[in-house]
Amino acid sequence: MSQQLADVLVGTVVLASIYALVGIGIVILFRSTAVVNFAQGAFMVAGAYLFYWGLEDVGLSWPLALLLSMSAMAVFGALCYVTMFRRLVGFDPFILVIATLGLGVVIQTVVAVIWGSSVRIMPGVFSLAPIDLPGNLRITPSALFGVVAAVVLIAALDLSMLRTRVGVRMRAVADRTLLASFVGVNVHLVSASAWAISSVCAGVAGAAFALQHELNPLSINALGLVAFPAVLLGGMDSIRGALVGGLLMALIQNLVTTYIGGIWSDVSAYVVLLAILLVRPSGIFGSPTLARL
Amino acid sequence: MTDVLAIEAVPAAEPEQPVGRGRARRAVLVLWAAAAVVCILLLTVGSDFQLFVSGFVLIYAIAAIGLQWLMGRAGQVSIGNAALIAIGAYTTAIVSDTSWGVFPVPVIVSAVVGGVVGLIIGLPALRLRGLYLALATLGLHFITVFAADRYQRNTGELFGLQVASPSLGPLDLADRRTFVAILMVLLAGLVLLLTNVYRFMPGRLWSSIRESELGAGAVGVPTVRWKLAAFVGSSAVIAVAGSLYAYYSRVVSVETFTLHFAISFLVMIIIGGVGSIVGALTGAILVTTAPYVLDSVANRLPAGGGFGDWLDSNIFHITNGLYGVILVFFLLYQPEGLVPALGRAGRWLSDRRRHVGAAEAKAEARPTPTEARETEAMPSRDDIVLELAGLGVRYGGGARAVDDIDLVVPRDSIVALLGRNGAGKTSVLRAITGFFRSEEAAVEGRVLLDGKDIAGATPTATSRRGVVLVPERDKVFPSLSVADHLRLAAPHGHVKEEIFDIFPRLTQRMKTPAGLLSGGERQMLAVAMAWVRNPKLLLLDEVSLGLAPILTRELLDRIVEINERDRIPVLLVEQNAKAALSIAHYAYVLESGRVVASGTPSELEFDPALTGAYLGTAP
Amino acid sequence: MTGPVQLEVRSAVLTFGGLVALDDVGFTAADGEIFGIVGPNGAGKSALLNCITGVYRMDSGSVRYRGQPIERLKPHQIAALGVARTFQNTDYFKHLAVEDFLMLSLMSEQPTSIVASALALPRIRRRDREGRAEARGFLEEFGLGAYAAHTLGALPYGVQKRIDIVRALVAKPSLILMDEPTSGMPVAERGAVADIIRHARARAITVVVVDHDVDFVRRECDRLLVLDRGASLGVGSPDELLTREDVIQAYVGV
Structure with a gap:
């Protein structure tokens, strides 16, 4: 394998794991509450800064700092539902989109007020020197952290969604909200959990990305937005779709970066987005909906 | 026509009296006069800073009105407005640099370019709606910004394109006062023209598309053409705002046209009230001036410690994010927007002045329904699980589905509620389970479960009290396996062993997702799921619908079995009267939301009211 | 059957996914x-109506209106030929003023130029006044004149449905398709719907009406098509069909 191809492959897996985390958060939230969270990028920023705060200011070890960031994001996500989106149930979907955009602005403002808007370097928890693997493959420990975090978190989510009652309840609400409440499921509790899980996913993705690059609110937020084309590629309502879409989008962007130029990476994602929307808006795995009169 | 009189005598859903034409016209005149006074004051005695801010307010108001055309009128969504402003601004910067680019020409060229781009944005809108359309316009936003960035890099104008100072004949438009005056005239002209457009046929057609695209097509509106027209027109207006922006700020740079910039316009029309031009104007004023107001507040706060210092040192971030805070505040506390709320408050005030006496008299004359019923004194019996007393259900705009129903489900019994489609059966069931607020349903009368009134409770609350409904459609969770269903429904996740005796068919399908089950199996699963919950009262909506007779029979046998062995009372809603009567102990026949007959199955079988309710031979 | 054929549906087949909504249905x-x-x-009545008006596309079969095949046309093109329809559910236009709602039917007669409207040219003003007067005239004819300036969604359900039928009449169609004109309506108001249908008959408008109220249909219709689970049980006079055992069974159940 040529070095270039090997780097594309590793780069794809690393970026795909970030997209997968963000994307799963988007899908879980959309399926159980019908909210498309355009603030996912801002949630990533918040998670990354909380992680940074735990490491740098509180002086925790990285597992504890990650745990702190995750728990804080869970609480914050649940609060977003309880204080805001619970009151917006039944609103026009586009208004909900704008509400999340507004929420994103508020989060970014708060982050900027607390930490300022300058770019920071994350403490060197993991090395940025690549480890060589067989077949010309090489990966930095920081990037490896992102991949492992994504695999662990997604596996844990997958298991709990399939095996625990909470998971079954969440899937029930996602399938048929009204029926779930007839069956005695506390829809508010489930929705708050979905918000919490989605926020945790985004927060971990933000922390992982910051470790690989730098703590830059603008670039993290932009990444959160590119996750939408990735999710849409797979289908807004399919978890499997979020994973496959993330992988495909990461591959496309890595190929574009390597063979055309890094500056074209983000815009290629949006070109793909427009193409999917025109060809198959429901994505690869999504279910099309039928209009009735 | 006598029927008409009869209807108007019923005080159901008294229509809100529309605002009189004269009053509305007067309000419009007052608004215009007030705007004119403000404009003249600004132009004559306004400070340079006030003029500076008003220039932006006016330009953004033009863009907001353009966006309101698309969103508020035609009901299409777009996040592409910052891209359109950018397109207008860049077009102006480029054209004004040429020899023929004297003042109004670049603005007109921008409008044309904007219109063409609007047509391109509109094309996906022919296939996409709502969220997907929003995502498509988001894509266009980023692609435009990217193209602008490339353009600046390729031409070496890294700090932005300069715009030559405009002049119009003898007028020096670089003078702020003159330019702001021109902006005022342009905005006023735009408002006048668009108000006219909305008053006549085009406005009606766009409104119909906003209300329902499918419906509009069906009544004969060529939706494709009119949607595209809205995209083109609105985009041209927004691009003109971009062009004016270029002239006003004299430099066009890509950093201006962020996603945040785009969102701030959406915020303007949402907080103003998406439905009207006045709303867009109000929103533009509020969102544009708020940072300046906050800034001056921060400057006036006493320095030295506390809030003042904190605000002062963070003022940059806070003013940047202020529109987000404003948006969240409005969505939570004034979701319909400022202008409709003010309008309602104004109407309420004037109505109150006029009608206060009349309303009070009316309230006294009409006894409340509960009081009237209390005198009839229904004896409370222990053997009754459910009692409906004077139940009425009404949806949203006043459609009355159920009217004054009395019904009793005794303990241990199966009661059938019969009637054809649309008779109100499902509404009765939903009144027992309760509605969500978003369903906009009003329940009148009493729903007594074990003697306790549960009318108005939510489905979550009634299901905790043991009311279990198997709905007509969507009765299983397609992606959950049969085992998951039972686990979900069982009180502590523990499913009773007898399930395998009662529902043997399901035991072979435990791991199958419900979406792959046959119609009969789904029905069986839905009933099994209900049974697992040990209901105090089981409500079944059209369990036989779409089932072959043999499956209907099997299902009915299961219902009888769980009724007899676990003494679970059942209220069975059925269109299939024969099937329901074969297992019911007592039945009610519903017609147009009222009970027209009731009795035991043997009594009802020969009651002409039963066949009448179905075939319409009833008097 | 009297007179020449106005509408002819032949072997209409419509499926949603695997579900057969219409199976070889036809009538004239x-x-x-x-x-x-x-x-x-669930018999497929509304589905059939939606196939005729172009909202659904049939899998196979043909619809001819005055001899012209229309099964490939878009809803608004079919409407432009003089085929009006009413809605089962009036939720669609609840924020429109009644007058504006009725004027949607004048789409083909009224000037729709955006520029001329923006300038409020005298021609536009005059034609708009005439259109409004015409719409009001229709409302008054059916005793609904008082509602002209109201918002549709604020009116009682039965009134909304009658206004919707009047809206179809304003288009001066030669064929009206009515989807459940009496559903959810108090019995007292159904007479008013019957009045409107009789009015249509007096103007030689062909009416195809889908309804649950068999009594209503029996009184108002010349002939009937009975559907059950997507299939036709036959076409004939109301008295002949509604006494047939299989028709009664389809309704009351077995």
């Missing part, structure tokens, strides 16, 4: 006839 309605389509819930 003659000029000026009041034709009813009845059947129990």
Whole structure:
């Protein structure tokens, strides 16, 4: 394998794991509450800064700092539902989109007020020197952290969604909200959990990305937005779709970066987005909906 | 026509009296006069800073009105407005640099370019709606910004394109006062023209598309053409705002046209009230001036410690994010927007002045329904699980589905509620389970479960009290396996062993997702799921619908079995009267939301009211 | 059957996914006839109506209106030929003023130029006044004149449905398709719907009406098509069909 191809492959897996985390958060939230969270990028920023705060200011070890960031994001996500989106149930979907955009602005403002808007370097928890693997493959420990975090978190989510009652309840609400409440499921509790899980996913993705690059609110937020084309590629309502879409989008962007130029990476994602929307808006795995009169 | 009189005598859903034409016209005149006074004051005695801010307010108001055309009128969504402003601004910067680019020409060229781009944005809108359309316009936003960035890099104008100072004949438009005056005239002209457009046929057609695209097509509106027209027109207006922006700020740079910039316009029309031009104007004023107001507040706060210092040192971030805070505040506390709320408050005030006496008299004359019923004194019996007393259900705009129903489900019994489609059966069931607020349903009368009134409770609350409904459609969770269903429904996740005796068919399908089950199996699963919950009262909506007779029979046998062995009372809603009567102990026949007959199955079988309710031979 | 054929549906087949909504259904309605389509819930009545008006596209089969095939046309093109329809559910336009709602039917007669409207040219003003007067005239004819300036969604359900039928009449169609004109309506108001249908008959408008109220259909319709689970149980006079054992069974159940 040529070095270039090997780097594309590793780069794809690393970026795909970030997209997968963000994307799963988007899908879980959309399926159980019908909210498309355009603030996912801002949630990533918040998670990354909380992680940074735990490491740098509180002086925790990285597992504890990650745990702190995750728990804080869970609480914050649940609060977003309880204080805001619970009151917006039944609103026009586009208004909900704008509400999340507004929420994103508020989060970014708060982050900027607390930490300022300058770019920071994350403490060197993991090395940025690549480890060589067989077949010309090489990966930095920081990037490896992102991949492992994504695999662990997604596996844990997958298991709990399939095996625990909470998971079954969440899937029930996602399938048929009204029926779930007839069956005695506390829809508010489930929705708050979905918000919490989605926020945790985004927060971990933000922390992982910051470790690989730098703590830059603008670039993290932009990444959160590119996750939408990735999710849409797979289908807004399919978890499997979020994973496959993330992988495909990461591959496309890595190929574009390597063979055309890094500056074209983000815009290629949006070109793909427009193409999917025109060809198959429901994505690869999504279910099309039928209009009735 | 006598029927008409009869209807108007019923005080159901008294229509809100529309605002009189004269009053509305007067309000419009007052608004215009007030705007004119403000404009003249600004132009004559306004400070340079006030003029500076008003220039932006006016330009953004033009863009907001353009966006309101698309969103508020035609009901299409777009996040592409910052891209359109950018397109207008860049077009102006480029054209004004040429020899023929004297003042109004670049603005007109921008409008044309904007219109063409609007047509391109509109094309996906022919296939996409709502969220997907929003995502498509988001894509266009980023692609435009990217193209602008490339353009600046390729031409070496890294700090932005300069715009030559405009002049119009003898007028020096670089003078702020003159330019702001021109902006005022342009905005006023735009408002006048668009108000006219909305008053006549085009406005009606766009409104119909906003209300329902499918419906509009069906009544004969060529939706494709009119949607595209809205995209083109609105985009041209927004691009003109971009062009004016270029002239006003004299430099066009890509950093201006962020996603945040785009969102701030959406915020303007949402907080103003998406439905009207006045709303867009109000929103533009509020969102544009708020940072300046906050800034001056921060400057006036006493320095030295506390809030003042904190605000002062963070003022940059806070003013940047202020529109987000404003948006969240409005969505939570004034979701319909400022202008409709003010309008309602104004109407309420004037109505109150006029009608206060009349309303009070009316309230006294009409006894409340509960009081009237209390005198009839229904004896409370222990053997009754459910009692409906004077139940009425009404949806949203006043459609009355159920009217004054009395019904009793005794303990241990199966009661059938019969009637054809649309008779109100499902509404009765939903009144027992309760509605969500978003369903906009009003329940009148009493729903007594074990003697306790549960009318108005939510489905979550009634299901905790043991009311279990198997709905007509969507009765299983397609992606959950049969085992998951039972686990979900069982009180502590523990499913009773007898399930395998009662529902043997399901035991072979435990791991199958419900979406792959046959119609009969789904029905069986839905009933099994209900049974697992040990209901105090089981409500079944059209369990036989779409089932072959043999499956209907099997299902009915299961219902009888769980009724007899676990003494679970059942209220069975059925269109299939024969099937329901074969297992019911007592039945009610519903017609147009009222009970027209009731009795035991043997009594009802020969009651002409039963066949009448179905075939319409009833008097 | 009297007069020449106005509407002809032949072997209509419509499926959603694997579900057969219409299975080889056909009928003809003659000029000026009041034709009813009845059947129990889920029989495919509304689906058939939506196939005729171009909202659904049939899998196979043909729809001819005055001899012209229309099954490939878009809803608004079919409307432009003089085929009006009413809605089962009036939720669609609840924020429109009644007058504006009615004027949607004048789409083909009223000037729709955006520029001329923006300038409020005298021609536009005059034609708009005339259009409004015409719409009000229709409302007054059916005793609904008082509602002209109200918002549709704020009116009682039955009134909304009658206004919707009047809206179809304003288009001066030669064929009206009515989807459940009496559903959810108090019995007292159904007479008013019957009045409107009789008015249509007096103007030689062909009416195809889908309804649950068999009594209503029996009184108002010349002939009926009975559907059950997507299939036709036959076409004939109301008295002949509604006494047939299989029709009664389809309704009351077995």
